[in-house]
Amino acid sequence: MIPFILCFILFLIGIYGIITQKNLIKIIIGLAIMEYSVNLFLILIGYINGGTAPIITHYTSANASFVDPLPQALILTAIVIGLATTALLLALAIRLYRKYGTFDIRKINSLKG
Numbered sequence: 001m002i003p004f005i006l007c008f009i010l011f012l013i014g015i016y017g018i019i020t021q022k023n024l025i026k027i028i029i030g031l032a033i034m035e036y037s038v039n040l041f042l043i044l045i046g047y048i049n050g051g052t053a054p055i056i057t058h059y060t061s062a063n064a065s066f067v068d069p070l071p072q073a074l075i076l077t078a079i080v081i082g083l084a085t086t087a088l089l090l091a092l093a094i095r096l097y098r099k100y101g102t103f104d105i106r107k108i109n110s111l112k113g
Contacts, residue, residue: 004044011041014030017030018030025090035082043072046071046072048066050065
């Protein structure tokens with residue numbers, strides 16, 4: 001139960017970073033923290049205490065418990081998508097910095113053009 005609570009706290013830290021920060025880079029970091037907390041939560045859902053890898057051999061007992069591999073496969077896809085999203089956001093932040101000379105969203109909003 002404690003790892004799930006820690007995932008929720010990590011998610012709240014990411015939300016806090018997005019809402020309170022005015023720097024684009026810090027907002028992107030907050031979004032990444034939120035994404036990692038969701039990935040960790042989904043991995044924890046598939047975990048079984050004392051479970052083994054889901055590989056059945058002639059040494060495997062009949063009552064063995066296996067870890068669910070589906071969340072792990074889905075998280076691998078989510079990591080790749082999250083990496084692409086983060087790279088796109090960083091590219092947009094760099095373009096905004098080159099145009100306006102700042103990462104502060106308050107100053108970017110006041111500069112029209």
